[in-house]
Amino acid sequence: MDNLPMVEPDAFIAESEFQDDSHPKQTLLSDFDHAMMRRCIELARRALGRTSPNPMVGAVIVKDGEIIGEGFHPRAGEPHAEVFALKAAGENARGATIYVSLEPCNHYGRTPPCSEALVAAGIAKVVVGMVDPNPLVAGGGIARLRAAGIEVLVGVEEQACKKLNEGFIHRILHHRPFGILKYAMTLDGKIATTTGHSAWVTNKDARGEVHQLRAACDAVIVGGNTIRLDNPYLTSHREGAHNPLRVVMSRSLDLPQNARIWQTAEAPTLVFTEKGANPDFQELLRNLGVEVVELTPLTPDQVMAYLYKRGFCSVLWECGGVLAASAIAQKAVQKVFAFIAPKIVGGVHAPTPVGDLGLTSMTEALSLERVEIRVVGSDCLVEGYLPSHQL
Numbered sequence: 001m002d003n004l005p006m007v008e009p010d011a012f013i014a015e016s017e018f019q020d021d022s023h024p025k026q027t028l029l030s031d032f033d034h035a036m037m038r039r040c041i042e043l044a045r046r047a048l049g050r051t052s053p054n055p056m057v058g059a060v061i062v063k064d065g066e067i068i069g070e071g072f073h074p075r076a077g078e079p080h081a082e083v084f085a086l087k088a089a090g091e092n093a094r095g096a097t098i099y100v101s102l103e104p105c106n107h108y109g110r111t112p113p114c115s116e117a118l119v120a121a122g123i124a125k126v127v128v129g130m131v132d133p134n135p136l137v138a139g140g141g142i143a144r145l146r147a148a149g150i151e152v153l154v155g156v157e158e159q160a161c162k163k164l165n166e167g168f169i170h171r172i173l174h175h176r177p178f179g180i181l182k183y184a185m186t187l188d189g190k191i192a193t194t195t196g197h198s199a200w201v202t203n204k205d206a207r208g209e210v211h212q213l214r215a216a217c218d219a220v221i222v223g224g225n226t227i228r229l230d231n232p233y234l235t236s237h238r239e240g241a242h243n244p245l246r247v248v249m250s251r252s253l254d255l256p257q258n259a260r261i262w263q264t265a266e267a268p269t270l271v272f273t274e275k276g277a278n279p280d281f282q283e284l285l286r287n288l289g290v291e292v293v294e295l296t297p298l299t300p301d302q303v304m305a306y307l308y309k310r311g312f313c314s315v316l317w318e319c320g321g322v323l324a325a326s327a328i329a330q331k332a333v334q335k336v337f338a339f340i341a342p343k344i345v346g347g348v349h350a351p352t353p354v355g356d357l358g359l360t361s362m363t364e365a366l367s368l369e370r371v372e373i374r375v376v377g378s379d380c381l382v383e384g385y386l387p388s389h390q391l
């Protein structure tokens with residue numbers, strides 16, 4: 001994300017590195033411009049969890065202070081946000097301004113270039129949330145629009161636009177899905193009792209947040225232990241919400257036949273194991289409609305590489321501490337969501353959210369960046385990014 005061209009966060013003034021001498025370097029932005037870009041983000045989010053490997057994008061066309069067309073990108077292979085907005089505006093688009101949360105594309109992919117569609121429709125001004133990091137676009141869309149004499153402003157609500165698509169951006173820049181580690185722990189830092197019981201650490205509101213998080217991700221990953229001990233469904237539980245692919249990593253494949261995850265069909269399930277592990281159980285899973293993939297050695301990075309090839313942008317790690325530590329060590333985690341419940345469970349050997357990272361001094365601790373702390377019902381949610389040198 002840091003490799004992207006930046007403008008000041010929440011800048012009152014939009015400024016673009018693509019400006020040339022024929023265009024003013026800086027332009028004052030109004031509250032209306034910000035409101036329209038926020039509307040783009042709201043529209044884009046209607047396709048939450050459904051656009052990978054593409055980004056979520058929203059577009060609004062405005063003429064004489066009125067919205068005359070809106071659109072969002074519903075899924076990869078379907079038209080881009082701008083095309084839907086142009087269709088809604090019709091002939092009225094001539095001379096209008098379009099707000100779009102991502103730079104219009106300038107390439108022939110699964111769909112033709114939006115830059116050409118905007119030029120052909122006679123759009124007079126384009127306000128862009130963020131530059132597209134995709135090397136096929138990367139400023140080319142903006143350059144094409146300017147070459148056609150269209151006024152282009154870049155970097156409105158840029159931080160919010162980047163956050164909306166942090167998965168897509170990470171995927172494009174690092175050739176891996178964006179990894180989010182989520183865990184729920186007690187105030188004394190335990191994710192389960194000494195006996196392994198881990199259900200109901202947090203309250204109902206926190207569980208709602210987790211379901212929302214799942215709806216935004218392409219996959220949710222757990223290890224075999226979570227299946228054995230927690231027996232989770234791993235679905236987003238919301239009417240109409242996207243369900244991520246449920247992924248289990250298990251070397252031994254020594255898993256219960258009647259686990260809920262393979263007995264429920266609302267979301268697809270993929271089990272990664274190592275070559276030759278428990279062939280009878282592999283067969284049983286396949287008969288239950290579960291996909292089984294052998295990856296040897298079975299590591300978080302191998303899994304992320306596989307999910308990248310499958311077109312995924314973001315993956316939620318909902319695993320125990322041992323797998324979480326290994327995912328962090330292999331740079332498969334970029335962001336952490338930690339729910340902290342005001343409860344004390346005690347126990348010297350009760351499991352904690354992150355296993356051994358091999359650190360010996362507190363100065364080596366991974367200090368999260370861009371930390372946000374929220375109260376969710378009676379729990380606390382700490383959200384932050386692993387240090388950027390990690391990424």
Ligand SMILES: Nc1c(N[C@@H]2O[C@H](COP(=O)(O)O)[C@@H](O)[C@H]2O)[nH]c(=O)[nH]c1=O
Binds near residue numbers: 057058072104108
């Ligand atoms: N979805 C989207 C954009 N997506 C851009 O286009 C690429 C995908 O192209 P394609 O295969 O043709 O769908 C994607 O990687 C991203 O760079 N661009 C936009 O102007 N508006 C949109 O709504």
Ligand SMILES: [Zn+2]
Binds near residue numbers: 082105106113114
């Ligand atoms: Zn496009």
